[in-house]
Amino acid sequence: MSLLSQPEAFQQALADWYASAQRPLPWRTAPSLYKTVVSELMAQQTQIKTMLPYFDRWLKRFPDFVALADAPSDDVLKHWEGLGYYSRARNLHKLAKEYVALETKPTTAKEWQALPGIGPYTSAAISSIAQNVPAAVVDGNVVRILARLTNDDRAFKNNGDAVKAFTPTADTVLNHDTPGDHNQAMMELGATICQKANPLCTVCPVVQFCAAAAAGTQEGIPNIQRKAIQQVQIDRVWIVQDDKLLLHRIPDDAKQLAGQYELPATTHFDETPKLGKALATKSRGITNKRIKETIYPLKSPISALKSQVSPLPSQVSALKPPPSQLHWIALDQLDIITLSGPHRRWTKELLKQRL
Numbered sequence: 001m002s003l004l005s006q007p008e009a010f011q012q013a014l015a016d017w018y019a020s021a022q023r024p025l026p027w028r029t030a031p032s033l034y035k036t037v038v039s040e041l042m043a044q045q046t047q048i049k050t051m052l053p054y055f056d057r058w059l060k061r062f063p064d065f066v067a068l069a070d071a072p073s074d075d076v077l078k079h080w081e082g083l084g085y086y087s088r089a090r091n092l093h094k095l096a097k098e099y100v101a102l103e104t105k106p107t108t109a110k111e112w113q114a115l116p117g118i119g120p121y122t123s124a125a126i127s128s129i130a131q132n133v134p135a136a137v138v139d140g141n142v143v144r145i146l147a148r149l150t151n152d153d154r155a156f157k158n159n160g161d162a163v164k165a166f167t168p169t170a171d172t173v174l175n176h177d178t179p180g181d182h183n184q185a186m187m188e189l190g191a192t193i194c195q196k197a198n199p200l201c202t203v204c205p206v207v208q209f210c211a212a213a214a215a216g217t218q219e220g221i222p223n224i225q226r227k228a229i230q231q232v233q234i235d236r237v238w239i240v241q242d243d244k245l246l247l248h249r250i251p252d253d254a255k256q257l258a259g260q261y262e263l264p265a266t267t268h269f270d271e272t273p274k275l276g277k278a279l280a281t282k283s284r285g286i287t288n289k290r291i292k293e294t295i296y297p298l299k300s301p302i303s304a305l306k307s308q309v310s311p312l313p314s315q316v317s318a319l320k321p322p323p324s325q326l327h328w329i330a331l332d333q334l335d336i337i338t339l340s341g342p343h344r345r346w347t348k349e350l351l352k353q354r355l
């Protein structure tokens with residue numbers, strides 16, 4: 001059976017499967033427009049199982065658009081701590097403020113795109129799921145499913161080109177009666193069955209429509225050029241004195257992680273510190289970057305440090321630090337500030353070793 005010649009049969013097979021296989025997620029079991037918006041922004045760069053505890057905590061603290069709009073930004077960032085890609089939290093905060101102020105609320109995918117942090121994918125997801133608007137979502141997951149179903153091995157330079165190319169197909173197969181469920185079913189199929197590596201074709205509910213599965217070509221599809229991997233090395237220092245840890249605050253105008261704390265890198269000092277034996281080495285990947293970070297202990301501050309470090313903020317002012325970028329933070333105040341996710345983990349680990 002071909003997908004494009006029988007879109008209704010495909011929609012039905014997908015819907016039957018989704019009705020029994022969908023995961024009971026909090027924004028599905030007790031849905032609301034606000035929950036859909038929060039879940040869609042949180043899910044932009046994060047796996048569902050990772051975001052679940054954050055979602056619950058967020059809903060407890062900011063139960064609706066008004067509560068979020070009224071919250072101070074430090075509080076919003078603190079509740080996002082550990083999820084990464086903090087521009088999503090800032091956008092969600094701005095979105096809530098704008099949404100609350102709007103006299104006429106958005107009811108189409110295009111209108112949603114006028115709000116901060118909402119692109120074509122998220123606007124289609126929100127308007128279809130919460131407002132039953134017939135807008136098809138198209139992201140990497142949907143591209144993968146559609147390319148395999150149609151056995152389309154065209155080469156694409158990047159994800160954006162592939163999304164553009166498969167948008168008409170996504171529109172053709174969209175179920176206009178239940179667009180929200182259809183879109184969620186596509187996302188669920190991509191996340192749990194039609195995965196990048198080792199797609200589970202033997203249990204796939206739409207295998208009868210899949211030209212790639214019939215041809216045995218599914219593993220190589222879609223054919224999207226990978227970005228070259230970039231290796232990055234960062235040397236960081238660990239300085240604890242008088243029960244205070246020296247941290248670097250990322251400037252407010254930084255593109256990423258603005259306002260958050262991290263262990264200082266050697267480049268944050270006017271004078272390069274002399275490094276001895278490493279305390280720990282950490283590796284992580286962010287998009288196409290492989291980042292290796294080595295943390296070195298420093299017993300006493302280097303000479304130039306004194307003039308660079310701002311006075312220790314008080315318990316209250318820790319949330320509104322002074323403009324200089326290096327700060328002594330008392331160890332018992334570390335929970336008050338927002339440390340970027342990996343730095344929170346490393347700090348905990350290194351403090352444990354110290355005890």
Ligand code: SF4
Nearest residue numbers: 194201204210213218
């Ligand atoms: S049959 Fe396999 S390749 Fe085709 S859509 Fe299902 S999981 Fe994906």
